[in-house]
Amino acid sequence: MDRYAVIGQPISHSKSPFIHAQYARQTGQELSYDAIEVAPAALEETLKRLHAEGYRGLNITLPHKIPVAKLCESVSERAQLAGAVNTLIRTDTGWRGDNTDGEGLVRDITHHLGLQIAGKRVLVLGAGGAGRGILKPLLDQKPAELVLSGRNPWKPEELVEQFKALGKIRPATHIALKGDLFDLIINATSAGHSGVELRLPGQILAEGGACYDLSYGKAFEPFAAWACTQDAVRVSDGLGMLVEQAAAAFEIWRGVKPDTKTVLQRVRQPQS
Numbered sequence: 001m002d003r004y005a006v007i008g009q010p011i012s013h014s015k016s017p018f019i020h021a022q023y024a025r026q027t028g029q030e031l032s033y034d035a036i037e038v039a040p041a042a043l044e045e046t047l048k049r050l051h052a053e054g055y056r057g058l059n060i061t062l063p064h065k066i067p068v069a070k071l072c073e074s075v076s077e078r079a080q081l082a083g084a085v086n087t088l089i090r091t092d093t094g095w096r097g098d099n100t101d102g103e104g105l106v107r108d109i110t111h112h113l114g115l116q117i118a119g120k121r122v123l124v125l126g127a128g129g130a131g132r133g134i135l136k137p138l139l140d141q142k143p144a145e146l147v148l149s150g151r152n153p154w155k156p157e158e159l160v161e162q163f164k165a166l167g168k169i170r171p172a173t174h175i176a177l178k179g180d181l182f183d184l185i186i187n188a189t190s191a192g193h194s195g196v197e198l199r200l201p202g203q204i205l206a207e208g209g210a211c212y213d214l215s216y217g218k219a220f221e222p223f224a225a226w227a228c229t230q231d232a233v234r235v236s237d238g239l240g241m242l243v244e245q246a247a248a249a250f251e252i253w254r255g256v257k258p259d260t261k262t263v264l265q266r267v268r269q270p271q272s
Ligand code: ATR
Pocket: 125, 126, 127, 128, 129, 130, 131, 150, 151, 152, 155, 188, 189, 190, 191, 196, 197, 198, 199
């Protein structure tokens, strides 16, 4: 039986084994999918071991998404641009790294939420690893404008410099957003993981605008609370992105596209 796994630390909370088991059942594929806890110091040795054991593919989660790139035999262009790898594909001699996170986000926004990105004013909050990873897929959708905002100007400015050839993007600080209006605001900061609400100017969401958080569960709550005060017509967590990035990885590995809608409904049920 073909073997797959997700590796990270911690890993027990991961929904990936459940999601991939659903995709396998739905598409009639025979495979196993494990969750393997791997400490940073054991990453290189574990990748070699799993390759030797015959694993066909791996998903990579925190804290390995950045360091794993250096251990890959080759890395896709989109993973290089994202500066992170979330999917490994077996080759005869090693691992090829790819990144399906951005594709997952765009598919969730456009398919599940039914929102358009093309021609819209889009704000990404947070110029860390997660923010960087979604810039190219968002720019590919041709928004009217993409603004990348941080607490300080330096990181947004540095990232915008790297991505400005790919589309209309400009840097900002959260404070300087006052007076701007956006149709879609995406939270890519880690503030929610410490239970902290972002300090943002009010009235930056246009009428009929939507808010999206890459996080889910408890980490989503502070941003969701802020979005409600801004009268967002849609406020979404990142569970759809999780399900869609997994579907994109499954399709790369197995050559068949799973149906994500029913799986997303199941993932939203507390027992999954
Ligand atoms: P990740 O890989 O999750 O993106 P990261 O690279 O450490 O993690 O980036 C976290 C992002 O969340 C950063 O943009 C960080 O802002 P700074 O660059 O100013 O540190 C942002 N962030 C974390 N806590 C925040 C808070 N309380 N308010 C605003 N932004 C916050």
